[in-house]
Amino acid sequence: MNGNGNELELLPVDAGFRETPLLRVDRLVKRFGKGCAYCRETANLIGGEEDPESTLPKNRCPVCGSVIACSGISFDLYPGEILGVVGESGSGKSTMVRSLYFDDEVTSGSMTISDYKEGKANLFEASAQQKRYIRNHLMGMVYQNPHMGLRMNYSSSGNIAEKLFAAGSFHVGNIRGRAGELLDRVEIPLNRMDEPPRNFSGGMQQRVQISKALANRPPLLLLDEVTTGLDLSVQARVLDLIRGIQQDLGVSMIVVSHDLGVIRMLSDRTMVLKEGRVVETGLTDQIL
Numbered sequence: 001m002n003g004n005g006n007e008l009e010l011l012p013v014d015a016g017f018r019e020t021p022l023l024r025v026d027r028l029v030k031r032f033g034k035g036c037a038y039c040r041e042t043a044n045l046i047g048g049e050e051d052p053e054s055t056l057p058k059n060r061c062p063v064c065g066s067v068i069a070c071s072g073i074s075f076d077l078y079p080g081e082i083l084g085v086v087g088e089s090g091s092g093k094s095t096m097v098r099s100l101y102f103d104d105e106v107t108s109g110s111m112t113i114s115d116y117k118e119g120k121a122n123l124f125e126a127s128a129q130q131k132r133y134i135r136n137h138l139m140g141m142v143y144q145n146p147h148m149g150l151r152m153n154y155s156s157s158g159n160i161a162e163k164l165f166a167a168g169s170f171h172v173g174n175i176r177g178r179a180g181e182l183l184d185r186v187e188i189p190l191n192r193m194d195e196p197p198r199n200f201s202g203g204m205q206q207r208v209q210i211s212k213a214l215a216n217r218p219p220l221l222l223l224d225e226v227t228t229g230l231d232l233s234v235q236a237r238v239l240d241l242i243r244g245i246q247q248d249l250g251v252s253m254i255v256v257s258h259d260l261g262v263i264r265m266l267s268d269r270t271m272v273l274k275e276g277r278v279v280e281t282g283l284t285d286q287i288l
């Protein structure tokens with residue numbers, strides 16, 4: 001009860017973030033496979049309840065065998081927030097983040113970004129050209145495998161230049177200056193900025209990938225298992241760097257990891273996926 005004798009209002013877990021969400025995802029469904037009348041109509045129901053005896057993986061349609069990798073995922077991400085996404089192998093984490101970056105085409109659902117058309121356009125329905133614009137101006141992606149995000153044979157500065165060209169910067173002097181600034185921020189020695197990432201260690205490649213993803217100053221950065229496979233000390237350095245970048249630039253991030261230590265270190269809120277669904281969302285301390 002408060003002083004007026006009224007019951008205190010329960011605050012939602014995201015009450016600390018009072019602004020409009022930067023990103024809003026609503027009922028994202030991603031099906032691999034043709035689908036059939038059964039799973040098309042009941043995509044949101046596939047989770048095992050309807051046939052507890054089934055030996056099929058719970059995210060697989062029992063009629064046509066299609067995999068429902070994401071089964072109606074909804075969440076909001078606020079400006080400057082880091083949202084952790086955890087879940088066992090096959091729970092749909094990577095598919096979700098790939099769908100947000102338009103690497104995979106979704107089956108249904110909507111995604112809006114407040115910086116694009118006042119948050120009123122469903123980006124999943126945008127044209128290929130609009131999607132390119134959104135990727136080039138509003139998003140950055142860091143993949144687990146640096147080969148997915150970098151051209152290993154271009155110079156590191158050239159990788160960054162590629163992203164800047166795509167975002168509409170063409171002044172060579174400015175591009176070189178910005179590449180140097182970004183590589184310096186991720187602690188790549190400037191005398192190595194013209195070396196190709198294939199010459200670098202795994203941790204350095206991830207740092208180049210992060211600098212490339214930040215080149216266009218995106219409000220949203222997606223990170224998919226970025227420290228998996230790195231030595232512990234190298235992991236710690238990359239995580240420190242990500243945290244520092246978030247504090248300096250205020251960029252919103254979605255961090256996918258199966259490693260709870262990574263999630264604990266980085267994320268304000270955490271969302272738990274299981275069999276393609278959100279089973280829990282809350283403050284990281286509470287979830288973990």
Ligand SMILES: Nc1ncnc2c1ncn2[C@@H]1O[C@H](COP(=O)(O)OP(=O)(O)OP(=O)(O)O)[C@@H](O)[C@H]1O
Binds near residue numbers: 068093094
């Ligand atoms: N291209 C594809 N074709 C068919 N099924 C796929 C494809 N990609 C992913 N899947 C299936 O979608 C489901 C979710 O996979 P996803 O890789 O998103 O999970 P994850 O949580 O990221 O797992 P991990 O941590 O092991 O990477 C799994 O059942 C997987 O087999």
